[in-house]
Structure formats: C-alpha cells, structure tokens
Amino acid sequence: MLSIRDLELSYRERKVFDGFDLDVADGEVLCLLGASGCGKTSLLNCIAGALQYRGDIRGAERGVAYLFQEPRLVPALTARQNVVFAVSHLWQDKSALDAKIDEAFARLGIDGLQDRYPGKMSGGQAARVALARAFCHPSDVLLMDEPFGSLDIAVKMSLVDYISDMLAASPRTVVMVSHGIEECFALADKIVVLGGDPCRILAKTEIEEPRSDREHIADKDVKTRLIKDALLSNASD
Amino acid sequence: MSAAAKKRTKRLLSALYPLGAAAFIVALWAITAAAVGEELLVPSVGATFRGLFAMLGEGATYAAIGGTVLRALEGFAAALAAALAFALLAAAFAPLKKTFAPFAAIMRSVPTMSVIMLALLWASSSVMPLIVTFMTVFPVLYSALIAAADSVDGKLIEMARIYRVPLKKRVFSLYLPCMAPQIVEGVRSTLSLTLKVTIAAEVLAQTRDSIGVGMMQSQSFLQTDRILGWTVIAIVLGALAELLVTAIAAVVRKLYVVDKRS
Secondary structure (H helix, E strand, O other): OEEEEEEEEEEOOEEEEEEEEEEEOOOOEEEEEEOOOOOHHHHHHHHHOOOOOEEEEEOOOOOOEEEOOOOOOOOOOOHHHHHHHHHHHHOOOHHHHHHHHHHHHHHOOOHHHOOOOHHHOOHHHHHHHHHHHHHOOOOOEEEEEOOOOOOOHHHHHHHHHHHHHHHHHOOOEEEEEOOOHHHHHHHOOEEEEEEOOOOEEEEEEEOOOOHHHHHHOOOHHHHHHHHHHHHHHHHOO | OOHHHHHHHHHHHHHHHHHHHHHHHHHHHHHHHHHHOOOOOOOOHHHHHHHHHHHHOOHHHHHHHHHHHHHHHHHHHHHHHHHHHHHHHHHHOHHHHHHHHHHHHHHHHOOHHHHHHHHHHHOOOOOHHHHHHHHHHHHHHHHHHHHHHHOOOHHHHHHHHHOOOOHHHHHHHHHHHHHHHHHHHHHHHHHHHHHHHHHHHHHHHOOOOOHHHHHHHHHHOOOHHHHHHHHHHHHHHHHHHHHHHHHHHHHHHHHOOOOOOO
C-alpha cells in the first residue's frame, strides 16, 4: 500500500500541504483531479522523492515509474536505448530486461521503433515509448502526471486503451493526475478531488465497474456531478 | 538546370568564396610589398614562398612543427579534460558550480603575459608552453562547457533523477550526448587560440624544436621572409585543425539526431 501521512510541504511562505493524508491500496488506480496549482503534481513529486517534504510516505521506497506530461526522451538515444537508460540499473537479470522491453514494445505496437530516435517519432509514438519505459520499471508504483495533456483526441484515446491493457497485464499501484474526467472514468478505481489552500481532499468517489466495462458506469452522472460540484465549490472559495 | 547540377554549382560557388578571399589577401600583400619596395620590411609574395619552400626542405622545420603541434595538443587535451570534468561536476552539484565560478573568473581575467612570466620562473622551457596553453585555454573551454551543461533540458535531468539513474550513466548517456554539439563548437573556437598561445609561449621560453623559436631566430637574423613562412605554416596548421573539427562535428551530428521535441 502507498501510504501518505501528515505530509507538509511549503513553497516559500505558501503551505501547499499541511498534515495531508492519503492511502492508495495495492493495485489501485487513483486519479487526482483539481484546479491548476492546487498541489497535484507536487504530491506526485513528493511520492517520487523529487521534493523535500516533511511527513511520512511509505510504499515507494523502491522508486517509482513516472509518466510525465511530455515523453521526456533523451534525443541522442534510440527508443530502446531510452528505456535501457532509465531502468537497466534496476534489473539484475539483463536478459529478463531485454524480454520485458520486447514485450512492452510489442504490446504498445511500437516494435518497429526500437532503433528510432525521438526526433524522428510522432507525438503519439514518443508517448508510447515513454509508456514502455514506465512499464519496464520494476517498481509497483506508477505515477502519471497529465500524460494526455499535450496529445490530440485520437492519440489520447489510444493511449488510454494502451494503459488499460498494460495495467491488466501488469497491475500497479497508480496515482494519476488529470484534468479530464473521461480519462479518470476510463482508468481509475478511485477519483479524488483536491483543492484548497493548503491542499486537502474535497471529494472522493469509487468506480466499481471493471476497467474493461467502463462504457456503462451505472451512476456516472451522479459521480460526475459530485466531482464538478467539488471543483466548482473550490473555484468559488 | 537539374537539381544535381544546381547542387554542384552551389558547392563550386561555396568553394570559390574562400579562394577569392585568399586571392584578395595575396593581392593586397603583393601591392603593399611593391609599394614599400623593401624586402626586409615587407617581403614579396614570391620571396616569402621561396623562403617557405626552402624551410620545407630542412629537417629542423618538421621537428619544430612536430614539437609545437605536440605541445599545443598536450596543453589543449589537458585543458579540455579538466574543463569537461569540472563542468560536469559543476552541472551535477550546484554548490560546486558556485565554488568554481570565482576561480574561473580569475583565470579568465589574468593577463596571458602574467602567466607566461610566472611560468618562466616556475617551469623548464619545454614545460612552460604547456602551462601557458593550459592556463589560457582552460577558462575559455570551462565557460563554453558550463553553458553547454546548462543547456541540457532540465526536464530530462529531472526524469533521470526520478528514475534514479546512476551518475555515471547520466554523464555518459545524457549530459555528454546532449552537450556534444556545443563541446565541438567550443573545441573549434579554442583550437586556433591554442596554437597562437603555444607559439607565443615558445618564443619567450625559447623552447627547443618549436615554431616559436624558429620565428625568434628568423627575427634575430632579420629574415622577414622566414617569419612570414612560419606564419603561413601556423595558418595552415590552424586550417587543418579546423577541417578536422568540422569532420568530427559532422560525425557528432550524424550520431546524435538532436531534436527539440523530447
């Protein structure tokens, strides 16, 4: 379980978190929604260990896989080399890593891109290479920071399907930041709305339907209303 | 005109520009020499090249060229290795960058002649040009490499930190490839400076088997044509170094397809 207790984080005078608690069960996909600047990405960066914070975060000691808003591929390395660069030090068995990379590329439909440089890839291809890199990380925790933010609708939809497929094949504890309710409904087991100053949980809701059958979420309208009300109440604070 | 013919014409024209510039310099030289009319002050183009060809027939000339090139390369290689090491350390650890900054600023500001005078006291005539070359070239290369390291995308650095990529791998697979084009540019701009500084130091240190001493002896015997002959040799060496760096730059560009989208 990923457990966050009594998190405190400040940027100069501003307290972003002050005694913030959150739990994410093993294998659960948690989606964070909230206004820009409320602290969603800061929370991911605390979990990733990229920010200095006070408090207790457990469950990410082995490191985390991270899917950023941009692919963040090293331009001088090929697609495969990018994956190897980011994760090879975490694998004892190099042949197992090779097999894992092959499997990830095949599953994402980018088998033919292994030797291609990022400069020669489309946005969607680069996003899938970044996804392959994240899934080749041996950690049980995957963080996603608006991974669909800069993609067009078609690429976004296909990437949602790929992530759903990858999670079915290799379940992870996921914390995802998003601005799109639709993506949250497609992937999340739990949706949490953050807001306020300092940041707190404004609302949360769970989605019981299996990920493969999210077309028919029984109380989708009720959940959408709950999320929108929480977001709007925070906006009018 | 076909595309291939257009390309050929363009290539021919781009080769003609430097030839035109060289012809202009030679013409200016010939006119000045004719106007002055004194071979001792401004030797004619013909006399200079006769002197140069005479020099090329002497074994000592090649020993001098070899000695100077070796010293310049040694000083340059030491400066490049040190600048690279310090720049990478500074890029990886911000406090080190702040610590190194005043030293680099001081080294940049110290007059070359001060370095030469002190090195004359401290070192032998064969080592002194090395020290002077290193002290002059290092701060220039360090500044260029710091700028190159600063230009590495911060988001990629953050990605590597979050994925806990070991420092060695970060240096060799992230920093160096991303810095490669700027490293090559830094090398290109400092190579000619290196040769100039090495020759100047050789003159003052009277280093054996060196272009500097060759120039000094020519000046002592009032052989202006030979001084210009040595100058032509130094220019040719600089041009060859430039060609070599251009070839390396082409390989670097081919190896690392750098694109803004990352």
